Amino acid sequence: MIARLLRRLGAALGLRVDARPARPEAGDVLYAIGDIHGRADLLHALFRQIDEDQADRAGPAGVEIVLGDFIDRGPASRAVMDLILSRRALGRRVVVLKGNHEEMLLRFLKDPAALKGWRKIGGYPTLLSFGVSPPAFLDAATATACQHEFRAALGTAHLALLGGLDLSFSNGGYFFAHAGVAPARPLNRQRAADLISIRRPFLDHDESFGQVVVHGHTPCRAVEFRSNRINIDTGAYATGVLTCLVLDGDGHRLLQT
Structure with a gap:
């Protein structure tokens, strides 16, 4: 009862109060990266900060978790994907989660009619980053032609990255998802739609989920604890502030552009 009252008081004050603070699995260091939205410049700078942080540590490399929505809106979605692929090629442990923007891209690859919805949430800059000109007039024929051109422009590695996105990731006392979780469901029974798109009732819930949920999707001026x-979505596309939450046995801290 006391722990519950402390959690509610902390939530009301915007503070993290927990009788049993969450920790990653023993020895692990977790680097969770918020919504990138086509800002390859910021991601490049943040990867440098992670490398510098790792250089000061002994032991195995940390786990880097991209929380989804790494495409759209910003001008360099392809370059963002290339940076993630390069990171993996270096042998880094990189977990990449699916956001609602990646889900819309994948829908478009299956159904040209999805281009209308993708355009509304900032999909056209992603097409342009792959050298594909969006149709000036959108109808069934132009959407289909755009789909074929985009599919051809996507490299094998880009398609593999998009096709292999995870919906969630769990480590120790933390659960990672793009948008959040449905409070009424156990973490191991979450629906994909909630993991990539939920806002309320998740954001309004002040009881424990069983693990601390690290998420993005809903932009905030400063990291919400x-x-x-x-919540580590600091609106990088508009603010220039891309956030990485570092979690280890000593607690948490932030790296930011």
Whole structure:
């Protein structure tokens, strides 16, 4: 009862108060990266900061978790994907989660009619980053032609990255998802639609989810620390602030552009 009251008080004050603070699995260091949205310049700078942080540490490399929505809106979605692929090629442990923007891209690859919805949420800059000109007039024929051109422009590695996105990741006391979780469901029974798109009732929930949920999807001026969740979407596309939450046995800290 006391722990619950402390969590509620912390949530009301915007503080993280927990009788049993969350920790990663023993020896692990977790680097969670918020919504990138086509800002390859910021991701490049943040990877440099992670490398510098790792250089000061002994032991194995940390786990880097990209929380989804790494494409769209910004001008360099292809370059963002290339940076992630290069990171993996270096042998880094990189977990990449699916956001609602990646889900819309994948829908478009299956159904040209999805281009209308993708355009509304900032998909056209992603097409341009792959050298594909969006149709000036959108109808069934132009959408289909655009789909064929985009599919051809996507390299094998890009398609493999998009096809292999995870919906969630769990480590120790932390659960990672793009948007959040449905409070009424156990973490191991979450629906894909909630993991990539939920806002409320997740954001309004002040009880424990069983693990601290680290998420993005809902932009905030500063990182939100709650007793049951941490929101690290600092609106990089518009603000220039891309956030990485570092979690280790000593607690948490931030790296930011």
